[in-house]
């Protein structure tokens with residue numbers, strides 16, 4: 001009843017800063033006498049550096065120093081110190097550690113000069129000789145070396161494959177309808193539009209203020225503090241605006257290490273920015289090979305399901321993602337088996353990329369279900385409904401909420417699915433083949449603990465802060481809404497700040513967990529502030545609130561009022577005055593209710609319906625229409641949420657049709673490492689996209705009932721597109737992206 | 745070498761290296777960091793500015809080539825009403841209102857490209873907008889709201905671009921700013 005702004009399509013509070021060019025990203029902060037660092041990258045994939053000649057570079061005007069493994073300062077010795085908060089099991093990569101080359105594009109030197117132009121030219125003059133060793137980079141050629149990944153703390157958020165259930169072998173052999181199929185996905189790189197940069201401002205006292213491109217300022221602070229053995233209080237990481245992340249900023253990247261090292265050695269401020277080409281020299285979405293076996297009754301009932309995935313990782317860390325679990329949770333299949341393995345290769349460790357594992361595994365199972373539907377001669381949607389489950393078969397526990405059925409229904413209706421002619425190649429306009437396909441999306445709704453601070457300032461305005469991030473998602477805006485509603489203030493009286501390690505600790509922004517995680521902290525800290533306000537009100541002489549408990553009051557229109565008699569009210573400003581004119585401040589931690597949450601599987605769901613047009617002669621594919629219905633709990637802001645889903649859907653189009661980093665395995669080097677050849681959609685690639693939010697109530701996921709919408713938009717798209725392409729052309733392509741050559 | 749460039753209505757005399765790109769001149773010397781860098785192959789459009797009224801990728805031009813030209817960057821799009829208040833350009837208003845942005849990194853380039861489009865085609869169709877943005881990549885929004893934002897701007901009046909001439913100032917004597925901008929987001933409230 002008192003909600004004013006939660007659930008409303010509020011325009012972004014950071015909009016003005018971003019349309020005027022005032023929003024500053026990591027490379028845009030500066031300092032007096034700022035030095036510029038340019039990274040020299042390895043040109044081989046594996047071996048040793050035998051000789052480095054920096055003479056020509058150093059002879060140039062303005063060049064201050066060239067850092068290499070030969071002259072780098074002494075740093076922390078143990079692997080442990082290099083593990084950031086998102087490090088997978090293994091021994092993290094250390095820039096300029098020694099003469100060993102572990103992957104192509106590895107940073108081997110940092111040239112620091114007075115201007116960027118000087119540094120860039122000098123970097124081209126650094127001569128490096130190598131002794132090469134043979135490398136292995138091709139996943140498909142080394143599947144025989146696949147093994148179980150090491151498990152570590154990461155398995156808390158990334159559970160291992162579910163236990164087998166029933167007797168898969170028997171059920172599969174006996175199943176009247178069988179399908180065995182496989183899917184191959186290539187490498188992908190996040191490529192946020194902002195290049196990775198760190199501007200390290202060296203303070204007079206040697207303290208560092210670091211403007212870093214990161215999805216979690218606290219992680220960068222932790223890493224720098226460990227590696228360089230600097231106390232936390234002497235490292236402040238600030239990151240108010242982030243030009244996209246998609247997972248790439250979950251771990252501190254090597255430009256941070258290099259910039260900090262240089263600043264400390266030179267006792268001067270340094271900025272290091274990577275080039276677009278160098279954006280391909282750290283984490284990526286791993287290439288995968290998946291295999292799926294389905295055994296079904298003629299009526300579509302799934303008896304047997306097996307989902308196995310093999311992904312590549314580096315030689316030094318075991319990157320893990322959850323690929324196969326989704327199919328086991330989505331379909332009842334009483335006899336099921338799951339397997340997940342990794343193949344270590346000579347390349348950098350993969351890194352979470354938008355819906356990591358989820359979009360990979362769901363693409364495979366949802367294409368396999370489509371294949372099965374044709375084998376059965378059954379409508380693909382009907383097949384899903386036939387095997388729909390109200391309980392998570394992996395964990396044998398209920399879902400905290402699951403409105404997937406409503407998603408299917410509403411999206412199918414909006415799309416006009418019933419008008420589909422089931423036969424492949426049966427819909428066409430001249431030389432254009434038309435296809436309709438559908439698929440399901442699933443993603444986690446996790447919550448982590450987080451902290452926030454709330455201050456009611458002397459002029460009655462609310463300031464809330466938490467060291468979370470806004471990588472473009474809308475955190476600034478939705479947190480402002482939550483705070484405003486909790487204390488009954490208009491939006492313009494609330495300031496939410498983030499991205500600074502001087503603020504209370506929050507986890508990195510990733511996995512669609514910020515809305516629920518930081519949102520809960522904001523709600524709780526504002527409620528705590530409300531309790532403080534009530535205390536002040538109670539102490540006032542003859543206070544009508546004297547006996548009131550927190551549950552007896554509510555906040556609206558800058559006032560606290562009694563629920564029983566709303567005419568009993570007091571201005572928040574009066575309470576500040578009552579506090580001797582001093583600001584009122586509280587800090588709070590939102591904990592997760594693990595006991596309650598542990599009893600449920602907590603997922604967001606989506607149903608996706610897609611129309612494609614395929615040029616019969618040229619094999620070009622256009623996604624002309626797509627409808628996504630999303631059930632993701634409460635939607636805090638339909639404007640920012642819809643934009644997240646549309647962005648995710650376009651990522652799905654990209655993954656299905658365009659995006660792949662192609663490696664020349666002879667050299668172990670990515671060939672298309674620039675935005676000219678690494679294809680992502682441009683404006684004209686995108687046509688009608690429609691988003692529906694299905695109402696869903698969930699009081700388990702977190703106090704706000706939100707599930708997050710950062711990833712769910714991408715998850716179902718690639719399979720829906722691939723399935724539509726099959727429907728249009730009768731060709732089942734088992735490799736993503738489906739480029740025109742595969743359809744010719 | 746010395747160049748004289750009129751940037752957002754102010755004439756600047758600056759010493760630049762022959763090899764300095766226009767985008768680095770704007771960012772590093774003039775501290776006009778609203779013009780972003782997203783690539784090194786002229787592919788992304790994040791660096792788009794107007795040179796003599798035409799949208800160009802400022803990473804593809806030397807600062808020296810802008811000698812004698814008038815450059816408008818995103819910072820010059822709003823009309824400064826008074827020292828503390830300004831009116832946004834309809835495109836800026838449109839991107840803000842229609843949620844034509846998420847991370848905001850591509851936004852200045854998008855707005856500058858769109859401004860060029862609207863100059864030549866004040867009422868573009870959706871297809872024309874999508875074609876016109878061929879040189880600008882957005883990784884976040886899925887473009888949908890960007891198209892809407894430009895349509896919004898097309899139906900709202902366009903204010904003249906700033907052109908008042910002032911005394912030339914020496915470029916490098918800019919105020920050193922190192923403020924944390926988290927506060928800026930709502931200082932406009």
Ligand code: FES
Pocket residue numbers: 780781782783784785786787788789790791792801802803804
């Ligand atoms: S930076 Fe100019 S086009 Fe990318």
Ligand code: FES
Pocket residue numbers: 193243244472844845846847848849850851881882883884885
């Ligand atoms: S808003 Fe992030 S790249 Fe366009």
